[in-house]
Amino acid sequence: MRFTILPALAVAIGLGATALPASAKEGGCVKDGAVGAVAGHFVGKGHAVAGAAAGCAVGAHRRNEAEKRDQQQQQNAQPQARSH
Template sequence: MRFTPLLAVPLLMMSVSPALAKGCIRGAAAGGVGGHFVGKGHAVIGAAAGCVVAHHHYAKQARAQKAAARAHR
């Protein structure tokens, strides 16, 4: 049961595109620290949530930059 996250994390990291991995890593670090301060056992959940939120933020930012580049052509 405790080994499942050890197997799932590398598989999830391989599925993340390299351009957005930076956001996921930053979000996971921030979420892990926040979850650690919330209570025992929440660091992993915080890291997963932080990764998802940061991935969404950077994807939205990348779409906005692409739209701005198309508008300036």
Template sequence: MKAILFGAALTLAGVSLATSGAEAKGCLKGAAVGGVAGHVAGHGVLGAAAGCAVGRHKANKRDREQNQAQPAR
């Protein structure tokens, strides 16, 4: 169990260092959720990576929608 938690912590640390501030928000949240789901399925690191990708996609989509809703100056 300690090895799994250590691996998840390393994954999250590596992901947070590899992304910029705007991308890290969605990535970290998605990686945490995906890591837990992947752990239950037996693939924690793969779940964290997939969760990061999904989280980044959702955060970018939300940012685009907010930018389109604001009137241009």
């Protein structure tokens, strides 16, 4: 019984995480790592850890790109100082 409930629970958690409204920050190791772990679990035995590691790497990259983009937008939004 435990083996039939755990995969269904993992899918529900994975889908629930993707169905939540977007947070203020994109990506992240924990969120994408969890999705990768669930995906790796369904690929085959022992792939959950590899999926979590890959998801974490992708999430960290996405977070860094989002932070760079946000920083660039903030710099562009600041008024330019005029020199007379």
